[in-house]
Each structure stands twice: as structure tokens, then as C-alpha cells.
Amino acid sequence: MSGFSSFLPIAAIIVSLIAFVLIILFDKKPNAREAVTIIAAISKFGIVFSMVGYVLDGRYPQMRLFSLSPGIDLALRVDEAGIIFALLASLLWIVTSFYSIGYMRGLSETRQTRFFASFALCLSSTIGLAFSANLLTFYLFYEILTIATYPLVTHKGTPESIKAGRKYLAYLLTGGVILLVAIVYTYQISGTLDFKPGGILPAGASFAELAVLFSLFLVGFGFKAAIIPLHSWLPSAMVAPTPVSALLHAVAVVKAGVFGLVRATGFVIGPEVLADIGAGGVMAILASVTIVIASLLAFRQDNLKLRLAYSTVAHLSYIVLGLALFSDYAWNGALLHIVNHGVMKITLFFCAGAIYVKTHLTNISDLDGIGRKMPLTMSAFTIATMGLAGMPPVAGFVSKFLLVEGAFADGRAVFGVVLLISGLLNAGYFFPIVYRAFFKSPSDNTGKNEAPALMLIPIMVTAGLSLLFGLFPDGIFHFFNLAQNAVSQLAGGIW
Amino acid sequence: MIEHLPALIPITLILFAFIAGVLGVMQFKLSRNVAMLGALAAFVLSVTGTIQVLQTGPMHYSFGSWPPPYGIEFVLDTLSAFMVLVITGIGSILLMFPTKPGFMIDEQKGATVYTVVLMLMAGLCGMVLAGDLFNLYVFLEISSLSTFALISLGGGKAAVASFRYLIMASIGGCFYLLGVGFIYFSVGSVNMADVLQLLPAVYDSPSVIGGAILMVTGLCVKMALFPLHTWLPDSDTYAPPVVAAFSAAVQIEVSAYVIIRLILNVFSPEFIIGLTPITDIIAWISAAGIIIASILAVAQQNFRRMLAYSSVAQIAYVGLGIGLANPLGIVGGIFHIMAHSLMKGSLFLIAGGIRHHTGIWNINDFQGLGRRMPWTIGAFTIAAMGMIGIPPTAGFFSKWYLLLGSIEGDQWVFVAVILISSLLNAVYFFRIIEKAFSPPAESTASVNKTGELPKRMLAPILILAIGTLIVGALNVLVVNELIMPVVEGL
Numbered sequence: 001m002s003g004f005s006s007f008l009p010i011a012a013i014i015v016s017l018i019a020f021v022l023i024i025l026f027d028k029k030p031n032a033r034e035a036v037t038i039i040a041a042i043s044k045f046g047i048v049f050s051m052v053g054y055v056l057d058g059r060y061p062q063m064r065l066f067s068l069s070p071g072i073d074l075a076l077r078v079d080e081a082g083i084i085f086a087l088l089a090s091l092l093w094i095v096t097s098f099y100s101i102g103y104m105r106g107l108s109e110t111r112q113t114r115f116f117a118s119f120a121l122c123l124s125s126t127i128g129l130a131f132s133a134n135l136l137t138f139y140l141f142y143e144i145l146t147i148a149t150y151p152l153v154t155h156k157g158t159p160e161s162i163k164a165g166r167k168y169l170a171y172l173l174t175g176g177v178i179l180l181v182a183i184v185y186t187y188q189i190s191g192t193l194d195f196k197p198g199g200i201l202p203a204g205a206s207f208a209e210l211a212v213l214f215s216l217f218l219v220g221f222g223f224k225a226a227i228i229p230l231h232s233w234l235p236s237a238m239v240a241p242t243p244v245s246a247l248l249h250a251v252a253v254v255k256a257g258v259f260g261l262v263r264a265t266g267f268v269i270g271p272e273v274l275a276d277i278g279a280g281g282v283m284a285i286l287a288s289v290t291i292v293i294a295s296l297l298a299f300r301q302d303n304l305k306l307r308l309a310y311s312t313v314a315h316l317s318y319i320v321l322g323l324a325l326f327s328d329y330a331w332n333g334a335l336l337h338i339v340n341h342g343v344m345k346i347t348l349f350f351c352a353g354a355i356y357v358k359t360h361l362t363n364i365s366d367l368d369g370i371g372r373k374m375p376l377t378m379s380a381f382t383i384a385t386m387g388l389a390g391m392p393p394v395a396g397f398v399s400k401f402l403l404v405e406g407a408f409a410d411g412r413a414v415f416g417v418v419l420l421i422s423g424l425l426n427a428g429y430f431f432p433i434v435y436r437a438f439f440k441s442p443s444d445n446t447g448k449n450e451a452p453a454l455m456l457i458p459i460m461v462t463a464g465l466s467l468l469f470g471l472f473p474d475g476i477f478h479f480f481n482l483a484q485n486a487v488s489q490l491a492g493g494i495w
Numbered sequence: 496m497i498e499h500l501p502a503l504i505p506i507t508l509i510l511f512a513f514i515a516g517v518l519g520v521m522q523f524k525l526s527r528n529v530a531m532l533g534a535l536a537a538f539v540l541s542v543t544g545t546i547q548v549l550q551t552g553p554m555h556y557s558f559g560s561w562p563p564p565y566g567i568e569f570v571l572d573t574l575s576a577f578m579v580l581v582i583t584g585i586g587s588i589l590l591m592f593p594t595k596p597g598f599m600i601d602e603q604k605g606a607t608v609y610t611v612v613l614m615l616m617a618g619l620c621g622m623v624l625a626g627d628l629f630n631l632y633v634f635l636e637i638s639s640l641s642t643f644a645l646i647s648l649g650g651g652k653a654a655v656a657s658f659r660y661l662i663m664a665s666i667g668g669c670f671y672l673l674g675v676g677f678i679y680f681s682v683g684s685v686n687m688a689d690v691l692q693l694l695p696a697v698y699d700s701p702s703v704i705g706g707a708i709l710m711v712t713g714l715c716v717k718m719a720l721f722p723l724h725t726w727l728p729d730s731d732t733y734a735p736p737v738v739a740a741f742s743a744a745v746q747i748e749v750s751a752y753v754i755i756r757l758i759l760n761v762f763s764p765e766f767i768i769g770l771t772p773i774t775d776i777i778a779w780i781s782a783a784g785i786i787i788a789s790i791l792a793v794a795q796q797n798f799r800r801m802l803a804y805s806s807v808a809q810i811a812y813v814g815l816g817i818g819l820a821n822p823l824g825i826v827g828g829i830f831h832i833m834a835h836s837l838m839k840g841s842l843f844l845i846a847g848g849i850r851h852h853t854g855i856w857n858i859n860d861f862q863g864l865g866r867r868m869p870w871t872i873g874a875f876t877i878a879a880m881g882m883i884g885i886p887p888t889a890g891f892f893s894k895w896y897l898l899l900g901s902i903e904g905d906q907w908v909f910v911a912v913i914l915i916s917s918l919l920n921a922v923y924f925f926r927i928i929e930k931a932f933s934p935p936a937e938s939t940a941s942v943n944k945t946g947e948l949p950k951r952m953l954a955p956i957l958i959l960a961i962g963t964l965i966v967g968a969l970n971v972l973v974v975n976e977l978i979m980p981v982v983e984g985l
Contacts, residue, residue, distance in 0.1 A: 066968070066971070070971055070974065070979075147880065157932075165929065177917050180894075181902075185902055188902045
């Protein structure tokens with residue numbers, strides 16, 4: 001594995017920064033403004049995609065910019081784990097951009113410039129943290145992401161959204177400062193912050209030091225990864241416009257937390273050290289508890305977006321559980337579930353948004369017969385729910401299979417059982433919606449009434465991706481190979 | 496010519512102060528322009544001096560060619576270069592702010608205001624450059640008296656605040672001078688380098704320890720370090736905005752610098768850190784100050800008063816850095832001087848601008864301001880991010896070095912203090928951001944429709960706000976070139 005100097009990583013970040021500025025300048029020209037978003041999204045994806053080939057060959061594009069602190073550079077390095085996350089985020093940004101235009105215009109939302117500008121900034125920081133080569137660079141983008149999402153959460157300006165915004169900041173900034181301590185402490189112990197497969201801690205670190213460090217990382221990232229009991233900002237943040245919930249609160253922001261755990265466990269502390277101090281067990285138990293409780297809480301939600309939010313909390317912990325199991329299969333499954341959960345959950349949020357725009361309904365109990373009015377939307381919804389319940393041939397099956405396999409192969413069957421039960425719970429809280437939508441008769445017979453094409457096509461695309469990744473896990477984007485390579489990098493003699 | 500640089504910086508300021516005063520009587524506008532020119536000239540000299548120091552090492556200047564320790568000596572090393580850069584740089588930017596909103600005076604009445612401001616800057620530069628303890632005191636009094644006069648321009652309650660400042664600053668000055676006397680009686684010299692040589696022989700003398708404590712205590716008053724900060728909230732609330740900015744962004748920092756100077760180059764770290772509990776005490780009262788002042792800031796409704804309490808908390812960051820007494824901690828403290836002066840300068844000008852332009856000073860009335868003044872509130876947001884310590888602003892990096900220093904010193908309590916303070920900062924700054932970016936309330940919408948601040952006010956605000964980002968990005972340059980050389984001896 002080798003790195004080579006390249007401007008591609010920085011270009012991928014800067015593209016949406018430029019868009020951020022242009023969007024603000026085009027405040028008064030909505031069409032030009034939206035064109036900027038679309039062009040930026042497509043070029044960003046293009047740049048990220050162009051690096052897939054290199055990374056598959058084991059050649060990492062990298063770039064050192066300048067020093068952030070003596071001995072620590074603002075450095076980017078595109079490895080397998082990073083590009084998986086970046087590819088997912090930039091791919092879904094394109095779809096979300098189209099969808100957002102349909103959504104925001106469909107509802108005649110105010111302050112659209114602020115909305116699209118913040119979105120572009122969020123994407124810059126997401127790609128930035130995916131490509132970060134060390135913890136300090138990572139932290140920089142991680143915090144910018146927290147701040148840039150705040151205007152989106154409070155977008156509506158209602159007392160409820162302002163309250164959600166406060167909660168959001170209280171949780172995520174607290175997570176941020178705890179993470180900062182973890183980073184400073186890492187630097188103190190190891191003298192470096194550069195990510196390295198297998199970890200960077202010196203051999204001599206004591207149990208107490210390692211336990212403290214691991215706890216700091218787990219709690220620091222736990223806020224964004226919405227591990228129970230640090231999760232409650234996420235359901236509150238559902239007050240944001242649906243595209244925000246879809247891309248940021250199902251993909252970019254929450255996955256940034258999970259991705260942080262990938263970096264912390266695989267590239268900073270290292271699986272070997274974690275196994276020594278018994279950290280895997282703690283993480284796995286926390287994740288299992290989160291999966292079960294969040295699934296049960298999801299049952300109680302009548303608000304569709306809230307039910308999706310609790311489902312997100314549960315599925316994020318699938319990934320955390322996979323990381324905690326420290327085996328090839330489990331890690332492979334965890335990395336793939338970042339992608340698969342992303343495409344499936346975004347489909348569900350898109351559907352919720354489409355329903356809202358067309359009918360202004362938010363509660364599941366009002367959705368009787370919605371499938372007859374919006375058959376395409378609800379078909380997509382059905383596909384995604386099947387995937388989340390882990391049924392083939394949808395994407396969720398592949399990652400879940402690997403996760404369960406990982407649990408059983410490693411002799412920790414109990415966690416495999418948790419995953420299997422969770423599949424049933426998923427079916428339990430999702431399928432009644434599908435049943436209502438298709439098999440109950442609507443209160444009024446207005447006939448077919450689909451969302452506008454700008455929203456419907458994105459829904460079809462993400463549902464299609466969910467199927468594609470289920471049938472061909474390595475199709476087009478090589479997510480499967482990338483995940484496998486990432487794991488074999490880490491495994492280097494460990495597993 | 497170049498060897499005169501250390502002396503030229505304050506002398507230029509004094510010279511221009513004189514010219515500005517004479518011209519001010521004839522034509523006010525001219526006085527303002529001359530003052531800006533003077534500040535800028537001093538800044539250029541500081542930059543030249545800094546480059547010179549980086550190339551050839553510290554510069555020593557003896558007035559009238561009397562060799563130290565008998566004559567008066569000025570020393571320009573990397574640390575004093577750093578400070579004169581901050582004083583003259585921030586000073587030049589603050590002077591750009593228009594006179595009427597900046598000093599709250601009518602142009603006809605304020606003939607001498609710019610003279611006093613330049614004298615203040617000269618006094619501060621003198622404190623930084625002085626190579627002996629007594630001349631430092633002289634310049635300290637010059638700066639105190641100028642500030643006293645300037646605060647009183649605010650009228651009304653400012654008169655009381657200014658009197659309060661005069662008393663507290665005099666007490667601080669007296670303590671310092673008493674301390675100098677103790678040192679002089681012990682070693683027979685007031686030249687810093689000389690004292691450093693002579694002191695080891697009398698380290699255990701009670702008068703040396705007493706002198707050190709008196710000097711540091713006096714400076715803590717001037718620095719507004721909790722719990723000796725009581726003069727600052729009033730003076731920063733009622734003084735004219737530019738004066739408050741000077742006081743919070745430059746003046747209290749210079750006193751902090753003097754303490755660092757005393758520790759490093761007068762008493763030597765072995766003495767202060769090893770033989771007295773001074774740094775430990777400073778660290779703990781700073782930690783207490785950070786938390787208490789932040790909580791008080793959260794409780795304020797008046798924007799200016801909130802900023803004032805925030806200054807008390809932020810200067811305690813510098814105090815904490817000093818108190819940690821390890822290289823990374825002191826780097827954090829010194830770097831925070833620059834970071835804080837940029838952020839707080841910008842914030843006080845914003846407060847002044849908004850007050851003058853719309854009459855708003857209460858945080859509750861900020862509702863909807865973001866739409867009306869996007870640039871001002873944008874600058875406010877950047878400066879606020881700096882105060883909270885969000886990367887990549889300069890404020891983040893001072894926090895970073897302070898955390899590194901705390902963990903290196905195994906001071907987990909201070910780690911917690913820094914983190915809690917970040918969150919408290921977030922509470923009181925996001926409260927304003929939240930208000931400003933909310934849709935305007937029905938009731939206020941009809942009252943006042945004024946738009947963005949005029950460009951003349953906006954320019955210095957934006958320069959300072961963007962400065963926090965640039966200094967953040969260039970922090971390694973500042974730290975490696977200017978700060979590291981002086982703390983390496985620790």
C-alpha cells in the first residue's frame with residue numbers, strides 16, 4: 001500500500017465550499033442557485049468516484065496542506081474506509097439535491113438560500129472528515145459539520161425547532177469537547193495523531209490509560225452515533241425539513257459519528273489493544289442494548305419521521321456492534337451497512353417527505369390507503385423496509401448476513417441473536433405501515449396523486465440502489481471490494 | 496537606523512500623539528487621519544522589528560548610549576515583538592472605526608481624543624519593550640491614565656466606572672511599584688537582565704519572595720484576573736466601544752504579558768515555579784475565574800456586559816496558561832492573547848456599531864437582526880465560534896495548546912474547566928446567534944427597519960473576524976517563530 005500526492009482529495013472538499021459561496025451570492029436567483037448545487041454535487045461525486053480505481057489498487061491519493069499544530073499537518077489521505085463513506089455521501093448528495101429542490105419549492109419554504117448553503121458546507125465537511133489523514137484534521141471537519149447542521153435543524157424558526165436546535169447543540173458540542181480530550185490524550189500517549197491500520201498507541205500504555213482513552217472516544221463519538229442514552233437529540237432533530245433528516249440525520253452526520261468509531265477502533269487504538277482491555281464486550285453490549293431499546297421505542301411512534309429516527313438509532317448500532325466484534329466478517333458487514341443503511345433509510349425519509357408534500361400527513365395512523373394514491377412512492381418504501389428488516393434481495397440482507405456470520409463465527413452467538421431479533425422488530429414496526437398503505441381503504445378517494453418528478457425520481461433511484469447493492473454488492477461502485485480491502489488492511493496479522 | 500527600532504515604536508506613537516493633538520484643535524478630521532497614520536507607522540515598524548528579530552536575534556537598545564544596567568534599556572525579542580504586533584496591529588484596526596460611534600463624542604468636542612489613544616498605545620508598547628522594572632512602571636501609569644480619561648468619555652455611568660478603574664489601577668500600580676522597591680533593596684538593580692543574574696544569591700530572602708508576590712498581585716489587578724476583576728465589567732459596559740475594545744482586547748493582555756516576562760526573564764522559572772506557589776495560585780484562581788465569569792456572562796441581558804464578563808473569563812485562560820507553567824501551557828496562554836484580542840476587538844466593535852445604528856443593546860432585541868445585517872451577524876458568528884473554540888478559528892488553537900499543557904501537567908481538573916467553559920461559551924453566544932437568525936418578531940418589525948452597518952464600521956469588524964480565521968490557520972508560524980523560542984527554557 002502506498003500513497004501518492006494528488007489534488008483530488010482537496011478538490012472534492014473545495015467543490016462544495018465554492019458552491020457555498022456561490023449559493024450565497026445567487027441569493028436572489030433561485031434557478032442559478034439550484035444549478036450551483038446540482039453542478040457541485042455532480043462534480044463532487046465525479047471527483048470522489050475517480051479515486052475509487054486508485055484506492056482499489058492500493059494507491060492512496062494524499063495531500064499535506066500546512067501545519068495545524070507543530071508536528072501535526074492538515075493532511076488528507078484517501079483510504080478504503082474513507083472513500084466508502086465519501087462515495088456514499090457524495091452519491092446521495094446528488095439525489096438529495098434534486099429532491100430538496102422539489103421539496104423546498106413544493107412547500108414554498110422560506111430561507112432557501114440559507115438551506116442550500118448550509119447543505120453545501122455540511123457536505124464539504126463530511127468529505128473532509130472521510131478523507132482526513134489524522135485525528136486533528138478529522139476533528140476540524142467534524143466540528144464544522146456540527147455547526148453547519150445547526151441552521152438546518154432550526155430552519156423553520158418555530159419555537160419547537162429552536163428547542164430542537166438547542167438540544168442538538170447541547171448534545172453534539174458536549175460530544176465534541178469530550179472527543180477533543182480523547183484526541184489530546186492520544187497525542188500525549190503516542191506522540192502522533194496519524195491514522196494507521198492497527199492503531200498508533202505505543203506498546204507500553206497502561207490499562208488505566210487505555211480504558212480512559214477508549215471511554216473518551218466511545219462517549220465522544222457516541223453522541224453523534226446516537227448510542228443510547230446519548231441519542232435523544234436525533235429524534236428531536238426530526239423537526240428539520242425532510243431532506244435534512246434524509247441526508248444528514250440518516251447518512252452524513254450520524255455516520256460521521258460511526259465513521260469516527262471506525263477510525264478510533266481500527267486506526268487509532270487498534271483492535272488488538274481493544275481486545276486486550278475487553279473493550280469489545282462493552283461496546284457490543286451498549287450497541288445491543290441500543291438496538292433492542294430503539295427498536296422497541298420505534299413501535300411507540302406514530303409520527304412517521306420519528307419512527308424512522310428510532311430505526312436509525314437502532315441501525316447505527318448495528319454498525320457499532322459490527323465494529324465491536326473485531327472479526328473480518330463483522331467489520332466487513334459494518335462497513336457495508338454504513339452504505340446499505342444509508343441508501344435504504346434515505347429512501348424511507350424521501351417517501352415520508354413526499355407524503356408530507358402531497359398530503360401534509362405526518363402520522364402513520366393517517367396513512368390508510370396511501371399506497372393507492374402514491375403507488376410508486378409506497379413501493380419504494382416497501383423495498384426499503386424489507387431491506388432494513390434484512391430480507392433478500394435488498395441491500396440490508398448482505399450486510400446483516402455478514403454481521404450475523406461474524407457474531408456466530410466468533411463464538412459470540414448472543415450478539416447474532418440480537419441482530420436476528422432486531423430483524424423481526426424491524427419487520428414489526430415497518431410492515432404495519434406497508435399494510436396500512438396498501439390494504440386499508442383510504443378515507444377519501446382522490447385517486448392517484450404522486451409527488452412531483454423532482455421528488456419521485458430520487459426515490460426510485462435510491463430504492464433502485466437498495467436493490468442493486470442487494471443483488472450485486474460490488475456493483476458499479478465497488479463498495480464490497482473496498483470494504484474487503486479495508487478489512488484485510490486492518491487484519492494484517494490481527495485476525 | 497535599524498538599531499533604533501525598539502525605541503522608535505513608542506516614540507513614533509508619542510510624536511504622532513502630539514501632532515494629532517495640535518491638529519485636533521484646528522481641524523478634527525485631520526487629527527483622526529494623523530492618528531491612524533501614526534498607528535499604522537508604528538505597526539510597520541513593529542513588523543520590521545519582528546523580521547529583524549527573526550533574522551538576527553533579540554535587539555537591545557540603550558537610551559543615550561548609557562550601557563545597562565545604568566541606563567534605560569529597551570529589548571525587542573520575539574515575545575515583545577509578538578506583543579507590539581498585537582498592540583499596534585489591533586490598535587490600527589480599532590482606530591479605523593468611525594469617531595462618533597467609536598468614542599461616543601461629537602467631533603468638535605473631542606479634539607484630544609486621538610492624542611490620548613496614541614498615548615495609551617505608546618504606554619502599552621513601552622510596557623512591553625521596557626528592559627527594566629521601573630520604566631515598565633512608568634509606562635504602566637501612562638497607559639492607566641490614558642485609559643482612565645478614555646473610559647470617562649462614555650458619559651453618565653462611565654464617569655463612575657472610570658473613577659473605579661482609576662482607584663483599582665492605582666492600587667495595582669502601587670503594589671507593583673512596592674514590589675519593585677523590594678527587589679531593588681535586595682539586589683540593587685532594576686534592570687531585568689541584571690536582576691536575573693543577581694537574584695539567585697538571595698532567592699531565600701523573604702523580601703524577594705514578598706516583592707515577587709506584590710508585583711504579580713498588582714499586575715493581576717491590571718489584568719482583571721478573577722477575583723481582582725471587579726473594575727472591568729463596569730468599565731467595559733459603559734466606556735465607548737473602541738475604548739472597551741482596547742481595554743479588553745489589548746490592555747489587560749499586556750499585563751498578562753508582563754507577568755509572563757517576570758516569570759521567564761526576571762525571577763527565572765526555577766524561582767517562581769520551584770520556590771514559590773505563585774503559579775499554582777494563578778492557575779487555580781484562573782480556573783475558578785473561567786467558570787464563574789462564564790456563568791455570570793450567561794446571566795447577562797446587556798450585550799456589552801456579557802462581553803465584559805466573557806473578557807474576565809478569557810483573560811483567565813491566559814492566566815491558566817501561565818499557571819500551568821509548562822511550555823505548552825504558556826504557549827496556549829500567549830497565543831490566546833492574540834486570538835482573544837482579534838475576537839473580542841471584533842465583538843466590541845459589533846456591539847458599538849449595533850448600538851449606534853439601531854439603538855439595540857439588549858440581547859432579547861436581537862431577534863431577526865441576521866436578516867437585516869447579514870455581514871455584521873456573520874462576523875459575529877465567526878468571532879463567537881472563536882470564543883467557543885470551534886476549529887479552524889484562532890480560539891480553537893489556544894484551547895488546543897492549553898489542553899495539551901493541562902494533560903502534560905496531569906491537571907485533569909483544568910481539562911474539565913476548559914471543556915465546561917467551552918460549553919458555557921456556546922450557551923451564551925448561541926443564545927444570540929439563535930435570536931439573530933430567528934424570523935423577526937411582529938412587534939419589533941415595525942419599529943426599526945435599519946439595514947446593514949455602514950461600510951466604514953463594517954471594515955474593521957470584518958478584518959478582525961477574518962483575522963481570527965487567518966491567525967488560526969497560521970498558528971504554527973506564530974507559535975514556532977515567536978512564542979516557542981521564549982518558552983524553550985522552561
